[in-house]
Amino acid sequence: MTPPEARARFRGGLRVPTAGLCPGWTQANLLAVPRAYAYDLLLFAQRNPRPCPVLDVGDEGAVRTSIFPGDLRTDLPGYVVYEDGVAVAELSDVTPFWRADLVPFLFGCSFTFEDALLRAGVPVRHQETGSNVPMYRTGLLCREAGALSGPLVVSMRPVPAALVATAVRVTSRYPAxxxxxxxxxxxxxxxxxxxxxxxxGDPVEIRPGEVPVFWACGVTTQAAVMASGVRFAIGHAPGHMAITDARDADYVVP
Amino acid sequence: MTPPEARARFRGGLRVPTAGLCPGWTQANLLAVPRAYAYDLLLFAQRNPRPCPVLDVGDEGAVRTSIFPGDLRTDLPGYVVYEDGVAVAELSDVTPFWRADLVPFLFGCSFTFEDALLRAGVPVRHQETGSNVPMYRTGLLCREAGALSGPLVVSMRPVPAALVATAVRVTSRYPAxxxxxxxxxxxxxxxxxxxxxxxxGDPVEIRPGEVPVFWACGVTTQAAVMASGVRFAIGHAPGHMAITDARDADYVVP
Known part of the structure; x- marks a missing residue:
């Protein structure tokens, strides 16, 4: 499936986690916030680059960005709408909720390096089982920025002990x-x-000889929305990402 | 010299380009803009990461940041004050000009990797001659962000043809x-x-067998201030950087 094909299916109502879809194409976390919060969010991202790597920022009111030429209101498989920091709706089309003062942010997603993990022989359990990646709020706090604060959220993949070093090496090439x-x-x-x-997301089995390995997760931005009581925001449903026209290869370093 | 010692000398009035000072400690471009411009500047940086790598952003009204524990108004060797996009003063203490609504940004500086170039055997001409690095406005335009637009500015170092690949390899390890x-x-x-x-900055000699090599330069942010008619801003005098307490090693990738 190409990114335009995937986006068309999601627009048509398909609701699935996106891990493993469109291998080689970059997936992204969406968080759209009112312009009044945009500086704080961009600064929060700058101060917390591991969980919040900014891939693209759209203009105020825009429903697309340079790497996402689809429609951000309909072309993801799932969304969460927040009011005063509370998730008030989870749905597959947020057109009625979109506001003219929203600024859409796209943040990097660890699904991007799963293809590289698989090619290096590192299994990705939630892809094997067709479930959503498990994500956890941690006790670690992000650096605050203006009105925004909150915990670090991590994704977890069980990795055979002999392959932990490989997983570190492979993923460290994807700092973005x-x-x-x-x-x-x-x-x-x-x-x-x-x-x-x-x-x-969903729990996954950790087999004997496997170690749980934790990566910073873009849902951290939504955890900050919740922890900070942000007046209004729209995010992707965790694990149900924006599939962009950027290539994973664009974000790899030597 | 340690960073605190260098900052104390600058505070005392020493006015010199900072290339080669405090090797191993990270130097940074300063640009302080009114809060009303802060989002546009942060977005401009996000959209133009090669010339504008954000190292740190201080709070509104702050005169220090987490990596610069000195006083940003006095502890650089030189400053430029801009009004309506025009450089109206160049001086070594901007305390009288500092405003409570200024947000200080620190951007990465290529002086950071000059120590690594020297250790790899690549000569750095402006350090040999004790002059300032030459910098040029190019005909390439940055991606716009809100009120900010302008040309890419580059720094230039002449590199012996046989060492160009080494210079590329060494500096590519410092994306920040x-x-x-x-x-x-x-x-x-x-x-x-x-x-x-x-x-x-100053011109430098290009010797036979040397190739001019161009790196993106943090003065790009000040060129945008000028090209965009920003109402008020304070920057470092080009080549006269903020010497921070961060280490070059903090910004190197494998």
């Missing part, structure tokens, strides 16, 4: 889409009490 | 401080008519 893991093993040090109960 | 060259040779393709007449 979260890069190397922030934590390997020892979930309780991140304040995660139960790996079987992720805050977002 | 301009990274790899944007152009090698052929200055007229950049719209530079006379290398002996830089727009900022």
């Amino acid at each position: 889409v979260h890069g190397a893991p922030v934590h390997v093993g020892e979930p309780e040090q991140l304040g995660i009490r139960d790996l079987k109960a992720p805050d977002f | 401080v301009h990274g790899a060259p944007v152009h090698v040779g052929e200055p007229e393709q950049l719209g530079i008519r006379d290398l002996k007449a830089p727009d900022f």
